[in-house]
Amino acid sequence: MALLNEQLQGQLKEVFGSMKNEITLAVFTKEGDCYSCEETISFMKEIEALSDKISLETYDLEKDSERASEYNVVMAPSIVLLDSDKKYRGVKFNGIPAGHEINSFIPGILEVSGAGEALPEQLMAQVSALNKPVNIKVFVTLSCPHCAGAVQKAHKLALESDLIDAEMVEAQTFDELSNKFNVSSVPKIVINDQYEFVGNQPLEVFLEEIAKTQ
Amino acid sequence: MDFNLDMNLNDQYGKNKKATFDKEALYDILIIGSGPAGLSAALYAKRKGLKVGVVSNKVGGQVVDTTSVENYLGIDFATGEGLVEKFMHHVQTLDVPMLKDADVKSFEKTESGFEVTLGRGEIIKSKTLIMATGSKPRRLGVKGEDAFMGRGVAYCAICDGPLFEGRDVVVAGGGNSAVEAAIDLSKIANSVTLVHRSEFRADQIIIDQLKKQSNVTIHLQTEIQEVFGDGLVSGIKVLDKATGETRELKIEGLFVEIGYLPNNQLVIDQLDLNNRGEIIVNALNETSMKGVFAAGDVTDTPYKQIIVAASEGAKAALTANDYINRG
Numbered sequence: 001m002a003l004l005n006e007q008l009q010g011q012l013k014e015v016f017g018s019m020k021n022e023i024t025l026a027v028f029t030k031e032g033d034c035y036s037c038e039e040t041i042s043f044m045k046e047i048e049a050l051s052d053k054i055s056l057e058t059y060d061l062e063k064d065s066e067r068a069s070e071y072n073v074v075m076a077p078s079i080v081l082l083d084s085d086k087k088y089r090g091v092k093f094n095g096i097p098a099g100h101e102i103n104s105f106i107p108g109i110l111e112v113s114g115a116g117e118a119l120p121e122q123l124m125a126q127v128s129a130l131n132k133p134v135n136i137k138v139f140v141t142l143s144c145p146h147c148a149g150a151v152q153k154a155h156k157l158a159l160e161s162d163l164i165d166a167e168m169v170e171a172q173t174f175d176e177l178s179n180k181f182n183v184s185s186v187p188k189i190v191i192n193d194q195y196e197f198v199g200n201q202p203l204e205v206f207l208e209e210i211a212k213t214q
Numbered sequence: 215m216d217f218n219l220d221m222n223l224n225d226q227y228g229k230n231k232k233a234t235f236d237k238e239a240l241y242d243i244l245i246i247g248s249g250p251a252g253l254s255a256a257l258y259a260k261r262k263g264l265k266v267g268v269v270s271n272k273v274g275g276q277v278v279d280t281t282s283v284e285n286y287l288g289i290d291f292a293t294g295e296g297l298v299e300k301f302m303h304h305v306q307t308l309d310v311p312m313l314k315d316a317d318v319k320s321f322e323k324t325e326s327g328f329e330v331t332l333g334r335g336e337i338i339k340s341k342t343l344i345m346a347t348g349s350k351p352r353r354l355g356v357k358g359e360d361a362f363m364g365r366g367v368a369y370c371a372i373c374d375g376p377l378f379e380g381r382d383v384v385v386a387g388g389g390n391s392a393v394e395a396a397i398d399l400s401k402i403a404n405s406v407t408l409v410h411r412s413e414f415r416a417d418q419i420i421i422d423q424l425k426k427q428s429n430v431t432i433h434l435q436t437e438i439q440e441v442f443g444d445g446l447v448s449g450i451k452v453l454d455k456a457t458g459e460t461r462e463l464k465i466e467g468l469f470v471e472i473g474y475l476p477n478n479q480l481v482i483d484q485l486d487l488n489n490r491g492e493i494i495v496n497a498l499n500e501t502s503m504k505g506v507f508a509a510g511d512v513t514d515t516p517y518k519q520i521i522v523a524a525s526e527g528a529k530a531a532l533t534a535n536d537y538i539n540r541g
Contacts, residue, residue: 003215011219018227039215100295102217107226115227122334144373145218145278145295172376182446184467185364185374198364202271202315204333 003039003098004046015106016051020114021084023054028068030061030076035173036096040077043096053113072135072165075174079105081112090158095170099142104151104168111152111159119160119203126207127160134210136166139178139188150187150200157206164210218295222302235313240339241267243534244330246318246480247346249275250520251510253301254527255344255534260308262535268305268312269330269338274298275348276474276511277520279370280391281398285417286521297520313338318480327505342505342534345481345493346527349474349511349518354386358441359470366447367468371395374469375402383467384408384450386438389415392471393424399469400427407463409452411437441468476512488514499530507534 004012027044029037041058048056059067061076071080071088081091091112097105110116119127136154140147154166171178171186181190190196195209243259245252248270259266272278280294289297305312317333327341351369353359359367368374371385375398383403385396388410396408397420406429413434414421424430433452439460440451449464476492486494486502492514499507509515509530510523 004217008217008219011221011224015224015227018224043215096215098215098217100218103220103223106219106223110227120334141373141376142216143376144370146272147373172379178377182365184366184377184446185368185370186377188364200272202317202333 002046003043009046009050012047012106013050015110016053018115019051019053019110021053023084023109023112024057024082024086025054025109026057026059026067026071026080026082028059028061028064028073028076028078028080034076037077039098040079040096043098044079047109054109072167075169075177077173081108083112083114090162090165091155092165092167094167095173096142097168097170100145100148101140101142101151101168101170103148104140104155107148107152108155111155116156116159119156123203123207124160126211127157127164130161130163130210130214132163132214134161134164134213135192136164136206136210137169137181137190137193138167139169139171139181139183139186139190141171141186144186146200147187150189153200153203153206154189157203157210221299222306225306233309233311235267235311237313237336237338239265239267240326241265241341242538243267243342243344243531244269244328244338244340245344245346246330247275247348247477247510247512248273248312249277249346249348249510249523250301251348251523251527251530252344252346253305254524255346255509255531256305256310256527257308258528258531259344259535260305260310262531264535264538266310267338267340268310269316269318269332270312270314271317273302273312273314276350279372281372281394283520285519301524321480321484323503323505341538342507344499344527344530344534345485345501345506345508345512346510346523346530347477347480347512348523349476351470352473352475354438354470354472356438356440358443362441362443362447362468365445366443366466367441367470369470371398371469371471374467375399378403378467380404381466382407382464383469384438384463384465385469385471386410387471387473388412388434389471389473390417390420391473392416393420395469395471396430397424397427400424400430403429403467405429405431407431407433407465409433409436409438409450409463411435411455438468474511474518478512481506481508481512490514498533499526500533505537507537 158166509526
């Protein structure tokens with residue numbers, strides 16, 4: 001049975017009509033104990049079928065370890081979005097982006113396809129001034145209505161800078177990692193595993209915390 | 215598996231893209247806030263043919279964090295978010311420009327109306343303003359609450375509930391929000407204890423539902439005095455007001471649902487407020503400053519309900535329309 005019902009498929013087809021360039025979904029799973037790996041693959045196959053501009057590649061976290069390290073993938077399932085040049089732009093989802101996270105996943109596809117808007121100038125200047133790598137983890141639950149907004153912001157920043165790697169982390173799937181960072185309210189944003197804040201805060205707050213890593 | 219797709223996603227990208235917010239224009243009405251009051255005001259103002267814009271930092275406001283809404287006339291059941299999507303959809307059919315993720319820093323009266331300064335320093339001009347900035351969750355104000363915020367102390371049960379699967383949690387509060395949070399959490403947590411300092415204020419219909427849950431304990435007339443733990447919350451100290459005894463509850467999560475405080479930072483020095491910090495409005499939603507109107511949870515209008523906020527927003531827009539037409 002399809003995960004996405006007909007109505008949803010119709011809505012998504014319409015949204016994907018706004019995609020500009022092609023994108024690739026590179027999905028990493030692993031054998032054995034992997035919560036939601038199978039569902040994630042089914043979900044991605046259904047997404048791929050909804051637009052000619054979307055293609056799917058599947059990898060194994062261990063067997064394709066070189067590829068995994070190229071995209072900084074250390075968990076499974078993990079979905080990496082590649083642009084029309086097959087370039088990794090720092091947009092990644094760890095865990096299935098179902099529930100409310102579909103509202104960060106779909107915009108992620110559109111943004112990587114080039115359909116998004118540019119950041120305001122002032123913020124762009126701050127992003128361009130970065131000179132050290134930045135990792136942004138956004139911990140979410142699938143029932144959190146405003147978590148997707150925080151994930152979108154992190155991804156938006158990643159698209160504007162090759163130094164920023166931004167990843168959604170579904171807190172229940174990766175509970176060990178969540179416990180390590182004491183995640184008990186979401187969205188929780190952790191930058192370079194060191195600086196953190198809670199809530200879907202304005203982009204300015206993301207950039208303030210990012211500045212601390214430079 | 216559920217997918218909660220935002221049905222207004224199409225309005226953000228590509229061909230269905232809605233009117234962009236013109237920062238250079240002179241607006242007739244600038245609405246600050248996009249909860250039920252702000253969105254309803256936008257609808258009414260636009261239908262009058264006025265040039266209207268909305269400045270928003272959280273689309274839908276508090277309603278988005280509500281699990282279910284069952285008391286909005288004509289809609290027997292909706293999720294908070296689903297209801298907001300309907301509101302947004304309705305407003306967007308009229309192409310009202312909305313500036314999202316924008317904070318308003320200050321506003322100033324000028325000869326032609328008002329100048330509103332945004333967080334990034336930009337200035338928007340408008341003949342009138344409608345303050346619909348809503349409210350934010352009230353804090354308990356007890357020892358340990360701030361230190362453990364995001365470390366076991368939570369203010370959004372639907373967001374953070376899944377992180378407490380199989381654990382013991384407390385819900386603080388006795389109103390509809392608290393009772394609904396307790397019902398939701400009872401399905402995820404090992405046990406839920408509802409603690410409230412007086413008697414229930416919630417609707418009887420949901421109190422009855424709560425009492426049916428086998429893993430829920432209710433302590434009324436009980437006051438939370440302290441949150442403690444080591445890195446993460448491990449318990450709370452409560453005072454039983456009937457016996458005067460203090461005891462500790464071993465819990466890992468405390469969900470605070472004790473009502474709301476008005477978001478009045480923007481107006482605190484410029485408009486008359488009551489002793490709760492709410493903007494004082496008359497029956498026409500006029501504030502103490504000519505040309506500034508207010509509606510919804512930020513005002514002293516009693517009963518913080520979605521339907522009340524929506525109707526107050528409509529009134530504020532109609533009064534602002536009259537004000538503009540009078541010249």
